[in-house]
Amino acid sequence: MIRIHEVTRRFGDTTALDAVSLDIAEGEFFALLGPSGCGKTTLLRVLAGFETPDSGTVTLDGRDLLALAPHRRPVNLMFQSYALFPHMTVERNIAYGLAREGLPRAEIRERVTEVLDTVGLTALARRRPQQLSGGQRQRVALARAIVKRPRLLLLDEPLSALDKQVRAEMQLELKRLQHEAGITFLVVTHDQEEAMSLADRIAVLDAGRVQQVDTPVELYRRPRGRFVAGFVGANNIFAGRLLASGGLDVPGVGVLPAAAGDAASGDITGLVAVRPENIRFADPDGDADAPLQGTVLDISFFGGSSRIAVTVPGLDRPVLLTAPGPAPVAPGARVALSWHPESAVLIEETVETTVETTHG
Structure with missing residues (x-):
């Protein structure tokens, strides 16, 4: 579905992405794994439309994704900070993007009700973010992202703000949501355990380059190169x-x-x-x-x-x-x-x- 071909992005003398090429299939849970500064978040921002590469192409179903403005792309980004509106209830936070698109109120209500049920927040629909736990706020952010039914959902370190026990629970929740929503997920993380437990395939990045792309099992059993062998487990x-x-x-x-x-x-x-x-x-x-x-x-x-x-x-x-x-x-x-x-x-x-x- 997504084809990234030789994408390069430089910031002054620093090359954040160095001829990166990846293919991501429809319905896949794909992870970008690597240390801080390896280029994974820059690649996420290129897909979202917040960065323009210096060279290379990105296509979705064969069509040029880079030619579309960020708000025109069938792509949603869930921020690491969740970025919830503190003065709005859970259901209004989720409905915000749909209302901005001018959808009919009846359709907005139907889609919000459906996604609240999917993420298990129906009983908390009238609460505000400050009345929720970290895991519940994360679910609200996810619900707001998937209610617009994007083709591709980008998640930037989605579980980093959660404690260990909640993080383990949300890893299972993310897999369930991805399966039920039928949306392609692309997650960025530096946590190898998180990537291994979530993803169908993982791309390991270092210094702006793709070191290996493989399933979690093959990545662990057959690392190619010193960096992957030392970084993954x-x-x-x-x-x-x-x-x-x-x-x-x-x-x-x-x-x-x-x-x-x-x-x-x-x-x-x-x-x-x-x-x-x-x-x-x-x-x-x-x-x-x-x-x-x-x-x-x-x-x-x-x-x-x-x-x-x-x-x-x-x-x-x-x-x-x-x-x-x-x-x-x-x-x-x-x-x-x-x-x-x-x-x-x-x-x-x-x-x-x-x-x-x-x-x-």
Whole structure:
């Protein structure tokens, strides 16, 4: 439905968007994920009509979207601040855009009643924003956006103002609303968990460029490049030589478990990533072949699981692993670590021969 082709936007010497190309399907819940300053909000503003790109095209159903004034586009933007009118009731806030378009009162009443029911605010229709909780105000803003029935709804960090519990509830609510309304949603967020739980597909941006577009599962399992591997979830990144016979030869550490390299081209120098949940403890005395030996540095308990950091001689950063429930070890313990070779994902080929272990 939406085709973004080589869109570039500069602000002085800063390139906010650098030849960005994306396709968004009708009815899709699409997320733009990246750190602050990566260009995701600028792209949202281009689609809304608040920014004009220096080059590139944006089409909706094959028609030039950039040629339309903002108020003529079948696009609605839900602001991060919600921007509700404090002197208006919930139902008047929702009806405002329809009234500005000059729709008949009967149609306005019907559409407002319908959307109030959809977002579960019928009982609060006569209240004003200051009488509502943060989650309820967010629902009002959503209702005001979808009541106009746009083809595309843009959401800029929609859940950032909510506490953790309400945010989790609203993530489910957003998915339900998107499904019921049948509107294409494009959400901008820097929260990887939010993007992974909401979106059908995710575009990861960094420094104005698209680094990878994929489903949440594939993005997590098969990151392409160092940035995506480090930004989407925690990761252990090892640099070395991927052997055609199997294993990753890390200078000063040894051969770590990894799938065989490309036999046709021989050994490959590059980076591989191993997720913390794929690393297990081995017996440091009984498993002489355990690839890594180290000392437990720190343990973080999260209720259902524990994140354990282990310092390993030869690596400049601790190796992270996740264990179910309370940690089976204590800080200072000597441990051995291992993982299945298929868990080590090649993320980047490089000419570097140094060792690096990082985590996101």
